[in-house]
Amino acid sequence: xxxxxxxxxxxxxxxxxxxxxxxxxxxxxxxxxxxxxxxxxxxxxxxxxxxxxxxxxxxxxxxxxxxxxxxxxxxxxxxxxxxxxxxxxxxxxxxxxxxxxxxxxxxxxxxx
Amino acid sequence: xxxxxxxxxxxxxxxxxxxxxxxxxxxxxxxxxxxxxxxxxxxxxxxxxxxxxxxxxxxxxxxxxxxxxxxxxxxxxxxxxxxxxxxxxxxxxxxxxxxxxxxxxxxxxxxxx
Numbered sequence: 001x002x003x004x005x006x007x008x009x010x011x012x013x014x015x016x017x018x019x020x021x022x023x024x025x026x027x028x029x030x031x032x033x034x035x036x037x038x039x040x041x042x043x044x045x046x047x048x049x050x051x052x053x054x055x056x057x058x059x060x061x062x063x064x065x066x067x068x069x070x071x072x073x074x075x076x077x078x079x080x081x082x083x084x085x086x087x088x089x090x091x092x093x094x095x096x097x098x099x100x101x102x103x104x105x106x107x108x109x110x111x112x
Numbered sequence: 113x114x115x116x117x118x119x120x121x122x123x124x125x126x127x128x129x130x131x132x133x134x135x136x137x138x139x140x141x142x143x144x145x146x147x148x149x150x151x152x153x154x155x156x157x158x159x160x161x162x163x164x165x166x167x168x169x170x171x172x173x174x175x176x177x178x179x180x181x182x183x184x185x186x187x188x189x190x191x192x193x194x195x196x197x198x199x200x201x202x203x204x205x206x207x208x209x210x211x212x213x214x215x216x217x218x219x220x221x222x223x224x225x
Contacts, residue, residue, distance in 0.1 A: 004154070006154075033213075035213060037216075043221075045155075045204075047213050091154055095214075096210075097209055098143075098209045099157070101157075103154050104152055104154045105154055
């Protein structure tokens with residue numbers, strides 16, 4: 001079974017600084033999607049960014065970018081110019097077909 | 113569009129009671145799913161459906177039943193609640209199974225005493 005590992009239960013960053021959240025996954029498949037979801041205290045799951053495994057180019061969405069290393073099965077999220085509103089739980093997720101697996105999450109604190 | 117809606121937002125049950133968590137989406141999505149979120153474990157897939165009349169088990173299906181009689185609705189039933197089912201439950205949908213992002217409902221916090 002595919003597994004997703006987030007090795008950092010908690011991270012903190014100073015406002016306006018950059019932080020990187022780590023994620024590794026295990027799969028024998030070559031075609032899949034990877035996602036980062038944000039969960040603020042409201043509990044709502046919000047998509048931050050997605051990456052198609054067949055694309056070599058790393059996805060970017062404004063201040064959010066990923067470093068996708070397919071051979072290493074690594075999918076890290078970089079948040080630039082961190083803002084107070086970025087404080088939340090962040091979940092890395094893998095999806096292929098009907099199966100979707102999530103990591104345990106990283107709690108990000110942003111210090112003013 | 114309301115997106116994915118879930119009711120109730122909060123529920124307290126006693127051990128052995130039954131209840132149904134409701135989920136509906138108005139985006140005409142084929143794929144719908146249920147997850148539970150427990151501290152330190154992320155979200156885990158309970159059941160999913162790829163269309164009306166078609167359901168299948170996910171990673172943690174025991175103790176839960178589902179059915180899908182319409183495209184819009186995908187209720188989750190607990191026939192005899194147990195304290196181990198205390199969790200936050202999320203419903204999600206996507207246009208198809210495969211590789212699309214999933215859209216999540218706001219979640220239901222369930223406590224079983």
